[in-house]
Amino acid sequence: MxxxxxxxxxxxxxxxxxxxxxxxxxxxxxxxxxxxxxxxxxxxxxxxxxxxxxxxxxxxxxxxxxxxxxxxxxxxxxxxxxxxxxxxxxxxxxxxxxxxxxxxxxxDSFDNVSRIDAILNSERVKRDLETPSGDAQDAAEDGAQDDARDNA
Missing domain, CATH: 3.30.300.20 (K homology (KH) domain)
Structure with a gap:
């Protein structure tokens, strides 16, 4: 071809x-x-x-x-x-x-952008994206401990 x-x-x-x-x-x-x-x-x-x-x-x-x-x-x-x-x-x-x-x-691509923007700014999506600070801290510490074990 x-x-x-x-x-x-x-x-x-x-x-x-x-x-x-x-x-x-x-x-x-x-x-x-x-x-x-x-x-x-x-x-x-x-x-x-x-x-x-x-x-x-x-x-x-x-x-x-x-x-x-x-x-x-x-x-x-x-x-x-x-x-x-x-x-x-x-x-x-x-x-x-x-x-x-x-x-x-x-x-109509501008309409699609507006629709996607509205979805991303909805309360449901914001709630799903939020992580409690304690969970994020625990995940970071777990990752650091795993890295230390891998390097040892």
Whole structure:
């Protein structure tokens, strides 16, 4: 199998990562400069959080987050309406043999981080992580005694 073929769970190549970052930067510039004339996009600040490229670099999945997480379906629909224009601008900004097809998705990784943070800060987890000071002291002393016996 050649290096350019990847299975679904494989690690992206350096080229895939580099092109993804170039595409992310190009799309972020388009949105921040206001090059896209759309009433929905004009009233939202949209963050381009990450881009995943297919192994053949012909498909770019662009993950976005509207500020405040409001009107996500409307923002995705607005971005989808301007796919053709954005693809042309990406092709102009990123020097590739083929301009990648683009698809937009809401990035829910921030929600996952918040959920994990809430779990880690819950009372149950805090209680499970706490060790009484006496038990910790006993464990340290036992470890020191074991080390002394091993060295003797």
């Amino acid at each position: 050649s290096r350019s073929h990847h299975s679904a769970g494989s690690v992206p190549s350096q080229r895939m990562l580099r092109v993804a970052e170039l595409v992310r930067h190009a799309v972020a510039q388009l949105l921040s400069r206001g090059d896209i004339s759309d009433p929905v996009l004009e009233k939202h600040v949209v963050t381009v959080s990450r881009v995943k490229m297919s192994p053949d670099l012909k498909l770019a999945t662009i993950y976005v987050v509207p500020l405040g997480g409001k009107d996500e379906p409307e923002v995705i629909a607005a971005l989808d309406r301007h796919k053709k224009f954005m693809r042309g601008e990406i092709a102009h900004d990123v020097n590739l043999k083929f301009a990648p097809e683009v698809r937009f998705r809401i990035d």
